[in-house]
Amino acid sequence: MKDLSALDMVGYSFYVVWGLWGLAGYLFFYRGRDIAFRKRWHPRLCVFSGLLFLLFTGLFVLNGFTPAVFLLAVPSVAVIAYLSIKNTVFCSSCGKQTFNNNWFSSIEYCPKCGAKL
Ligand SMILES: [Zn+2]
Numbered sequence: 804m805k806d807l808s809a810l811d812m813v814g815y816s817f818y819v820v821w822g823l824w825g826l827a828g829y830l831f832f833y834r835g836r837d838i839a840f841r842k843r844w845h846p847r848l849c850v851f852s853g854l855l856f857l858l859f860t861g862l863f864v865l866n867g868f869t870p871a872v873f874l875l876a877v878p879s880v881a882v883i884a885y886l887s888i889k890n891t892v893f894c895s896s897c898g899k900q901t902f903n904n905n906w907f908s909s910i911e912y913c914p915k916c917g918a919k920l
Contacts (some may be wrong), residue, residue, distance in 0.1 A: 814863075845893070856880055861873075894920060896916050896918035899916070901920075
């Protein structure tokens with residue numbers, strides 16, 4: 804059996820950690836019905852997810868990827884986290900989480916229950 808390189812280990816670790824992070828987010832955040840908790844923690848989870856991704860990007864760079872990867876990863880993560888925080892709304896009536904895909908207007912009513920957001 805072939806020995807795994809450090810880069811292989813970082814790659815497999817990324818898959819495991821990212822998968823567990825996604826599962827934990829689903830179980831403790833998206834399935835939860837506490838709207839105040841979700842509103843309070845959603846921005847923090849977006850930032851933490853971005854930092855976790857950048858941590859693994861750094862580990863990939865330290866183990867062989869070109870440092871230029873950071874030139875793409877850092878601004879991409881920043882923009883994705885910002886848009887996710889800015890464009891995600893939570894309905895106070897039913898708890899539905901909605902992502903506004905239209906960057907130039909806001910969502911006024913919940914698409915699930917019709918309540919004013
Ligand atoms: Zn609703």
